[in-house]
Amino acid sequence: MDSVESRYGDPMSDIPYAPSRIRALPSWLLGRAAARGHRLVADALASEGMRMMHHAVLSAVAELGPVSQAELGRTLSIDPKDMVAIVNDLQKDELVTRTPDPKDRRKNAIEISAEGRRRLRRTQRLGDEANAELTAALSAEEREQLIALLTRIALPGE
């Protein structure tokens, strides 16, 4: 009797032949592609001591100006619990300031600092490079197609 693998797959190739139905599903492909994207971006940002969510929040703060944690969370679909930790870290590194909002004392006004802007410039470049590598197999036109398609299925209701 053969070994269980000798009947299937090509022993000559590194990657076994896999006609899996699963691997043709959008949900599966999205998971794999997202995992690779996260890996590429996270590794790139790590050289600046930043993590993906931290970079995302810093970028959003830079664009939105003084903004509450709740709105940041809604904008980036980040859980309030996680937002607390992220802003804590960014504040500890003096990349953002957290000021009580005099008009609504429940809110914190999160604002980017000068050091935050410097850090953001570098991490933004790293993030863009990682995304270029992620989509390196696509032409510029295909890259735009992908972005357009993803935008339509990523956040239904927006």
Next chain:
Amino acid sequence: MDSVESRYGDPMSDIPYAPSRIRALPSWLLGRAAARGHRLVADALASEGMRMMHHAVLSAVAELGPVSQAELGRTLSIDPKDMVAIVNDLQKDELVTRTPDPKDRRKNAIEISAEGRRRLRRTQRLGDEANAELTAALSAEEREQLIALLTRIALPGE
């Protein structure tokens, strides 16, 4: 002085206006879309008491026949550690059998059971329905485009 949020966003809309650079990056869109896909599929499979990875493994076992855990892991990009737990669960529910391979005593020959096939029929339908909902905003042609594009960036080197 205004409240931190009154200067930005449209208080009339539920979703705040967000011109975030981040949200246009493939890596970010992939993360959001993958999260939504996972939520849809996981929720659907939960009605059958199955989780996503379990369904994926069961489906791969059905297609590959008697197969080792290592090859399953390579096919689906699942960590060996996680594979042990998944196969344990599937075996406990009697959806697969785990037989020592007489030809290579390191390997387990994983094979789907009759009950496994019945379960798979249902979960496959649920998974397909969830994927249809995930891509409901796309035309059939766009759905194929998306799958083609994702396939090219999901697993580089294959």
Next chain:
DNA sequence: TGGTTATTGTTGGGGCACCCAATGAAACGG
């Protein structure tokens, strides 16, 4: 006006996917 409802930041707990390192048993290869 006053009482209810909603929002904000925070803390706590938990789940799932992903990743790496190490181990003993077994197979492989020169």
Next chain:
DNA sequence: CCGTTTCATTGGGTGCCCCAACAATAACCA
């Protein structure tokens, strides 16, 4: 025969996601 590789397994760890509760505060409305 001996070093290298593979396999299943155990262990530890990270990141993103989700829900529930809470006190302080604001907004709503009858």
